[in-house]
Amino acid sequence: MKKLIVGLLAxxxxxxxxxxxxxxxxxxxxxxxxxxxxxxxNTVGVGVGIIKKRKKKKNIGIGIIAVRVDAQGSNTVPxxxxxxxxxxxxxxxxxxxxxxNVNQRGKVKxxxxxxGKKATWLYLVEFADNEANGWSYSRDKGNxxx
Numbered sequence: 001m002k003k004l005i006v007g008l009l010a011x012x013x014x015x016x017x018x019x020x021x022x023x024x025x026x027x028x029x030x031x032x033x034x035x036x037x038x039x040x041x042n043t044v045g046v047g048v049g050i051i052k053k054r055k056k057k058k059n060i061g062i063g064i065i066a067v068r069v070d071a072q073g074s075n076t077v078p079x080x081x082x083x084x085x086x087x088x089x090x091x092x093x094x095x096x097x098x099x100x101n102v103n104q105r106g107k108v109k110x111x112x113x114x115x116g117k118k119a120t121w122l123y124l125v126e127f128a129d130n131e132a133n134g135w136s137y138s139r140d141k142g143n144x145x146x
Contacts, residue, residue, distance in 0.1 A: 038131055038134055038135055038136035039071050039072070039074060039076075039078075039134055039135055039136060040071070040072040040073070040136050040138075041069055041070065041071055041072065041078050041127055041130075041135050041136055041137075041138040042069070042070050042071075042072050042138055043067060043068075043069050043082070043125055043126070043127045043138040043139055043140045044067070044068050044069075044140050045065055045066070045067055045123065045125055045140045045141075045142050046066050046067065046068045047064070047065070047066035048063070048064070048065050048066070048123070048142060048144045049063070049064040049144075050062065050063055050064065050144060050146040061114070061115050061116070061118075061146040062111060062112055062113065062114055062115065063086065063096075063110075063111070063112040063115060063121060063123070063144055063146075064109070064110070064111050064112075065084060065086075065109075065110045065112070065123055065125065065144075066107065066108070066109050066110075067082055067084075067107065067108045067109075067110070067125045067140075068106055068107050069082060069102050069106050069107075069108070069127050069138070070106050071135070077102070077104065077105065077106040078102060078106060078127065078130065078135045079102060079130070079133055079135070080101070080102055080127060080129070080130030080133055080135055081099050081100065081101055081102070081127075081128075081129065081130065082099070082100055082101075082102060082108045082125055082126065082127050083097070083098075083099050083125070083126045083128060084096070084097065084098045084099070084100075084110045084112075084123060084124070084125050085097050085123065085124045085126075086112055086115070086121055086122070086123045086124075087121070087122055088115075088116075088119050088120070088121060088122075089119065089120040089121065089122050089143065095115055095116075095121070096112045096113055096115065098110055098112075102127075118145070118146055119145065119146075120143055120144075120145040121143060121144055121145065122141065122142075122143050123141065123142055123143065123144070124139060124140075124141045125139060125140050125141070126138075126139040127139065
């Protein structure tokens with residue numbers, strides 16, 4: 001009898017709008033973009049080159065990766081950091097990582113350390129962790145060999 005009365009009371013309160021039951025909590029604003037949304041960005045590895053040096057008849061290569069970051073649908077230049085990760089194709093071991101700030105023209109130039117013998121190297125550039133400044137995440141990947 002108690003269950004019947006409590007059930008009728010709950011049904012009455014729900015229909016009159018005095019009590020609301022929801023199965024999922026109310027979604028808060030995403031922590032990634034604290035304002036009214038982040039501006040979409042585009043990250044591109046625009047120039048990839050290598051420096052070859054001869055040392056005791058062995059090629060020692062140093063990679064150069066130029067990166068451009070721009071805002072999609074806007075002429076503003078994103079402000080933030082770009083992360084570079086380089087590894088040998090077919091390997092899970094990361095050979096080189098670096099972080100640099102985007103300059104006033106939206107460009108960054110990375111020069112890797114000595115990577116080693118002839119091989120194909122994969123790179124990943126990420127414009128990440130800049131959501132607090134109003135810029136969204138973007139990335140690009142590619143390869144170079146020597």
